[in-house]
Amino acid sequence: xxxxxxxxxxxxxxxxxxxxAYSGYPITPLNEVYRYATERISKVFEAPDEITALQWxxxxxxxxxLTMAATSHAGFSxx
Numbered sequence: 040x041x042x043x044x045x046x047x048x049x050x051x052x053x054x055x056x057x058x059x060a061y062s063g064y065p066i067t068p069l070n071e072v073y074r075y076a077t078e079r080i081s082k083v084f085e086a087p088d089e090i091t092a093l094q095w096x097x098x099x100x101x102x103x104x105l106t107m108a109a110t111s112h113a114g115f116s117x118x
């Protein structure tokens with residue numbers, strides 16, 4: 040049995056699902072999601088805060104990119 044962390048599973052599922060862009064603020068516990076995204080998703084944007092990450096994700100989506108954004112609990116309340 041091989042153990043895989045949840046962050047890798049999230050990014051791998053997104054990449055296999057066709058996600059073309061990731062916008063996120065690399066805050067604990069999302070650091071690993073951001074790191075894996077840089078390996079698997081072609082367009083990765085490191086936002087300075089959660090609100091900007093969401094705005095960039097919306098903008099990328101409006102331009103036709105299948106986009107993903109992720110955040111932690113505290114960041115979700117800001118979004």
